[in-house]
Amino acid sequence: MTEAGRAVAILSTGDEVVEGRTVDTNAAYIADRCAQLGFDVVVKLVVGDFTDRIEWAWKTAFAKADIVISTGGLGPTADDLTNETVARLTGADLILDEAQLAKIRAIFERMGRSMPENNVRQAMLPAGAEVVENELGTAPGYRFTVRAGDRRPVGIVLPGVPREMRPMMEEQVLPWMAERLGADHVVRSRTFQTFGMSESALDEAVAGMIPPDEARLAFRAAFPQIALRLSATGTREVVEQRVKLYGDRIAERLSGVIYGEGDKSMEAAVGELLRARGTTLTAAESCTGGMIGARMTNVPGSSAYYVGGIVAYSNKLKERLLGVSRTTLSMFGAVSEETAREMALGARKATGADIAVATTGIAGPDGGTPEKPVGTVAIAIAADGYGADGVTSKTYQLWGNREWVRVLTAQLALDWVRRVLLDLSPLDSGFGKRAPSKT
């Protein structure tokens, strides 16, 4: 297989996508999966529901790519134009696919309805197309080949509904694409989720660890975490070995900073540790307003270790529900390590949880002072034997707008819980002072 055989173009059709009413997550997903497989995504194109524009986009894409993957335009209504455009493009007739029509009818029957006549359109496929089965909806996908000079690029047509399209990609299209690459072009990768180091610091930390001709490392900042993806391309045995070897080395080098592999979230990582240790957690939240609780309970089964928490947004509730003393609040202020410590201790007492994490801060845009500017955040953790009085606190000066400060505070709090469970120190106060690397 030549290098040229790896060029992919992605085509999205639909007025709602071209006009920005819908963000084009389909194209991002397809591009990501193709790139992971070792394909070169040369262009993404988006056009509205007009036959001439769709036809132009296909031609433009085929001029640049060996494989063109299209989503959208397969519905039963008059503005769904993909099938007729492909027919026009290839000179093929649209032919009724009886098997697909039977499948569509069956879907309606299962819902206790009879199929509207319009849906017949969805089973009218260009002659010669090879069906990509849609197990979750009425629009079949398909593959077809065109002639472009002496090249024979392939078009792949998929529906625009993500929950139908994604399994079709995963189970049918990507395996077919991988096979086309041949046995010498297997791609294997491992992704590590990190928190606490900047992209450039991570880059430095792993510098020289990986021979560039054997594997490569890519960073992906998805605030507040940064993912590291190690990948290798080549024959199966070699790449599996390399990804294992270098992956293990990276995992060791960045051990405290990596909180999970694959697409694991911080709350899932914390949850697993709590579950494994039979430990329970609570949160006393001021500036995060419930975000820690919302994230912890995002994970199915979290009731096994997350008991609940107290959102003490007003000073009155800090006193009333958490037992923070009025003296502490007036002497040190609501945003202080002293208050955070009493909040954490109070939350343990009120809930009986093994570990309590507390947050209090100035998220902005108002409320900052010269001594405590917007972004000043105090976090405390209470647990048996953690610090002299069973509580430890830290102050951070965080960067960003209200939303960023809150998201980062919740992440710092969860990361600290993770570190307590792993016997690691919390991130140092210098963390979060600068803008993260460009997005």
Added chain:
Amino acid sequence: MTEAGRAVAILSTGDEVVEGRTVDTNAAYIADRCAQLGFDVVVKLVVGDFTDRIEWAWKTAFAKADIVISTGGLGPTADDLTNETVARLTGADLILDEAQLAKIRAIFERMGRSMPENNVRQAMLPAGAEVVENELGTAPGYRFTVRAGDRRPVGIVLPGVPREMRPMMEEQVLPWMAERLGADHVVRSRTFQTFGMSESALDEAVAGMIPPDEARLAFRAAFPQIALRLSATGTREVVEQRVKLYGDRIAERLSGVIYGEGDKSMEAAVGELLRARGTTLTAAESCTGGMIGARMTNVPGSSAYYVGGIVAYSNKLKERLLGVSRTTLSMFGAVSEETAREMALGARKATGADIAVATTGIAGPDGGTPEKPVGTVAIAIAADGYGADGVTSKTYQLWGNREWVRVLTAQLALDWVRRVLLDLSPLDSGFGKRAPSKT
């Protein structure tokens, strides 16, 4: 101005965008704003950081559009290629713009750093370009004109960082584009945020209200709310009058269902009502786990009316912090209107807030039973004189996965608080049983 003058193409550059590691929200935003102004977005293109691909994309875009708007590739590093590609495309030299260089230096000085030599690149602009000022970052944007046959399409270059790019669009590019359209092509619109009716029910409710030649209505489902946008194109006076007239009629027809205009969020709408009435709110959250608190405190200044709340995820905490009786929990279960009512009453008592809203439900994927399947949710509101004992409850059977059930529960709870403040009844139990319209 001819129809042809309204064709816009949007070009995004960057490996991270073309490979799908970053979802292209820039293009969606730009397309949306251009479409709102009455422009026709003919194509969106995305290419990686290669000079030849970027040049090809510009040429392809100029062949189809009168205005091409590009984002990305303006950073200080070697893979930022937009300026040199534009220079090559137009045959212009790259010339140092002293004023922009001084601005970049000043940005670094404000941060107490000296400017790295690399950043000089950002001030090297194609000769003849008209600067689009960047008030928030180091990369200036600009406009330039090319020759394409007898057409003179315009290119607009903007940075890829959304917080820099968006104000440049709003304050400089869109006004320039609007002026180009001329006085007969003014577009005016009003957007209404709704919750509680399906897209088809909304469509029916407003059917026949608007003469199609005078204005048009578009629906945009952004789970869990649906926005209705009314827009009219024509001369300024006429369209302003139409949008006012038909907008007011729609606002009246859908009065309970519309919770705000523009891009107002439900939590901001609830916050405004609480503030206006001098009323305070608390939440007792089980299945939502803190989402109501997190959303309420998302709004700057929310401490004026949101005192905080209690996340009682475990039954123990429902008893301990909210005073739910063990008998109620064992007789009716944690997910029951009885429990929700005691949670709401308990939260008012614990916090002293004027209104308390409580949520308890089965978010899934596990925990469902034949009597209480996944998606069963009980919500209660406690307030003086609201219901016989100062508390009212309802049960909903919601559709969707864990995340949807939780998001919808938080939205229903907030919407009910809004309805209490406006003396409206809560949404009826039939709400949320079916899948929303396709996304």
